[in-house]
């Protein structure tokens with residue numbers, strides 16, 4: 338049994354970069370977009386969302402849902418290594434006390450907030466079924482750490498109706514994984530995205546180069562966790578160099594943060610065709626800086642946007658991340674910011690055409706942002722700046738009840 342097609346219309350419809358329409362109709366059938374038309378076809382149920390912008394469901398390309406129990410417990414204070422220390426001391430008790438409840442609440446937030454797809458870093462895999470149940474698609478990145486800890490399962494992409502549940506491979510960071518294991522993990526990732534935190538802090542850059550007080554402090558932290566610098570068999574003196582030495586930088590690589598990338602490295606990332614995810618509020622909070630977004634865009638690097646975990650950002654709103662990015666980089670084109678939160682994230686997670694766009698063959702949910710009376714030229718900028726008239730919502734989410742109805 339299939340559910341009948343439904344059409345959604347709104348005052349404004351943003352199908353993707355350079356494609357803002359006035360009053361189009363988006364048809365959904367069983368969780369898939371089947372048509373984007375000027376007017377709804379006859380005989381189809383129509384929901385007019387009214388004054389505001391209808392756009393693709395957002396793609397949160399980097400978060401850690403299983404850390405949701407740490408919300409508000411360790412607000413970032415510009416000290417990256419100090420934050421890592423808090424994390425390892427607070428995490429075990431939090432996971433025991435309220436792990437499942439806080440993860441479920443975080444998933445519910447994403448499901449309501451207009452998020453269609455999430456790149457979720459995990460050590461347990463526990464958020465994946467909760468996401469699927471709620472109709473939020475996910476690439477679950479199983480994160481390896483150290484010389485042998487947390488070996489990820491094989492990478493695979495499975496669809497349940499129009500809901501993606503993919504398992505992919507992540508390596509924690511160049512400063513916590515030996516070169517030979519980075520190479521093995523990248524090989525294991527296959528054609529699915531391979532994620533790694535990279536060049537997040539000055540401490541990381543100094544540690545890999547073997548210089549500086551902050552590098553020394555990170556080294557002492559790692560020794561206490563059982564990881565010696567010599568165990569890493571470093572093959573380069575920069576984090577990106579490490580990745581390249583391990584043959585782990587290509588078009589399926591998703592770099593997360595990249596705050597400390599130099600101009601020369603931006604060119605190397607562009608040449609490799611890799612994607613990079615910026616987490617504005619987490620990056621600013623933990624390190625007081627952000628990746629060179631303008632330079633990366635100018636070099637043609639595909640950029641995505643993420644919230645990071647509730648241990649370093651106040652909520653899981655990608656709308657708020659867009660606003661924080663615009664506030665920090667006022668010269669960015671608003672449409673480039675919206676593209677990062679949609680199409681850029683979809684590409685970074687290996688899902689171009691399936692998410693982040695309003696085109697036939699892409700999956701729901703869509704997102705709707707209520708807006709004040711605006712001229713056409715003001716619409717995209719208002720959304721990027723977070724100037725909403727009311728809370729954004731998910732539209733046409735294909736949740737477990739509908740899938741059951743459909744007999745899947």
Ligand SMILES: [Zn+2]
Pocket residue numbers: 399400401458534593645646
């Ligand atoms: Zn992270």
